[in-house]
Amino acid sequence: MSDLETRFNDAVDYIQNGRGDTSPSNDLKLEFYALYKQATEGDVGGKRPGMMDFVGRAKFDAREKVKGMSRDEAMQRYIDRLDEFRG
Structure with missing residues (x-):
């Protein structure tokens, strides 16, 4: 496992287990979700869900x-956004 993967897994663990004093905003949660999915599954597929x-x-x-973002870039962005959030 690369250093990037290790740091990414640590960051995911931090977010998923709710460590820290404050919770991310819904917009930031969606950003973490999107970056996680891009890093682990790749591009979104299928049709956009219905209006409801x-x-x-x-x-x-x-x-x-x-x-279109690469796996490594998505992992790095996830880590960077968590660092910004934690301040």
């Missing part, structure tokens, strides 16, 4: 924003 599926639609749209 608010959560699914927000997640799809967040993933669309990072479409």
Whole structure:
């Protein structure tokens, strides 16, 4: 496992286990979600969820924003955004 993968996994663990004093905003949570999915699954596929599926639609749209980003870049951005959040 590379250093980047190790740091990414540590960052994911930090977010998923709710460590820290404050919780990220919903927008930041969506950004973390999109970067995580891009790093672990790649580009979003399929059709955009329907108008009444608010959560699914927000997640799809967040993933669309990072479409085409490389796995390594998504991992690094995830780490960078967590560092910015923690200050």
